[in-house]
Amino acid sequence: MHWNLSFLFNRFFIPLLPQLPSSSLSSELQGDPEFIYPTWVRSKFDDFVQSLIDIAICSQSDEALREVVLDTLMEFVKVGNGGKFHSAIYHRLLHSIVHSSLEVDDILLDLLTSKYFKYIDIRYFTYISFKKLSRRIGANDISDNKKESRDTTDVNQPESSLDLSVHKLYHLLSRIPPLEGSDDKSEYDMWNGAGIFTGKENDKGHTGKQCKDESTNIKVLSPANIAKKMKLKFTKAWISFLRLPLPVDVNKEVLVNLHQVVIPIWLILSCCVIS
Numbered sequence: 001m002h003w004n005l006s007f008l009f010n011r012f013f014i015p016l017l018p019q020l021p022s023s024s025l026s027s028e029l030q031g032d033p034e035f036i037y038p039t040w041v042r043s044k045f046d047d048f049v050q051s052l053i054d055i056a057i058c059s060q061s062d063e064a065l066r067e068v069v070l071d072t073l074m075e076f077v078k079v080g081n082g083g084k085f086h087s088a089i090y091h092r093l094l095h096s097i098v099h100s101s102l103e104v105d106d107i108l109l110d111l112l113t114s115k116y117f118k119y120i121d122i123r124y125f126t127y128i129s130f131k132k133l134s135r136r137i138g139a140n141d142i143s144d145n146k147k148e149s150r151d152t153t154d155v156n157q158p159e160s161s162l163d164l165s166v167h168k169l170y171h172l173l174s175r176i177p178p179l180e181g182s183d184d185k186s187e188y189d190m191w192n193g194a195g196i197f198t199g200k201e202n203d204k205g206h207t208g209k210q211c212k213d214e215s216t217n218i219k220v221l222s223p224a225n226i227a228k229k230m231k232l233k234f235t236k237a238w239i240s241f242l243r244l245p246l247p248v249d250v251n252k253e254v255l256v257n258l259h260q261v262v263i264p265i266w267l268i269l270s271c272c273v274i275s
Helices: 002-019 023-029 033-056 063-079 087-099 107-116 120-151 161-173 223-242 248-261 263-274
Strands: 210-213 218-221
Touching: 002 033, 002 063, 033 063, 033 087, 063 087, 063 107, 087 107, 087 120, 087 161, 107 161, 120 161, 120 223, 161 223, 161 248, 218 223
Parallel strands: none
Antiparallel strands: 210 218
């Protein structure tokens, strides 16, 4: 029943999404008769997305249901922004995962990495979200954890929310694969074909060749330009993460794996840009 409900809502909302006002504009348009229904649908859509996220991050929910819910959310991410990548929904999903009580080995994290991290635009927006999360997570949680440490003397106390969030950030960040190639014949799978890596011939800041996707007739940025974008987001995400107060075990793991997880990918991206 839950699967059918998710399917029906998916089919109901997706055709309407390009016509709906953004969440930020909905309150401003409430008095306009032409926008009463679209604004109402937008509010229900936002509520539905939050309900899906709540199900996805609930470890007590059925695993098969959680996978269906994740796939539904990612469909909204794919086309929910007027046919373009809906980065706000994706950021809400990542934020909820990182700040939830889910453990690092939860199936939701495995599903996200195995099914969606192969898409280069997913990786791109993951880097952006992780930079934001890393910058905010300390300010949001450090004071609470300091208070807990003063009030608690039990050495076997549960892992703090900050430590758990950092663990999940590192787990996901370290599982983003590098670019697969660097020459002009390289092709990258994209979750949304009309997204961040499409461009016009004379776009500023995009030098070099552009390629045309024969299946969609959409011009996409050259591998060198894609690598340039990815390198910038990759660097900012990792720098922001490494500035966090890392738990001892995460700190050790980062030091052990830095030469395998971070440096090689950075070098690959640098070579792609140079070539």
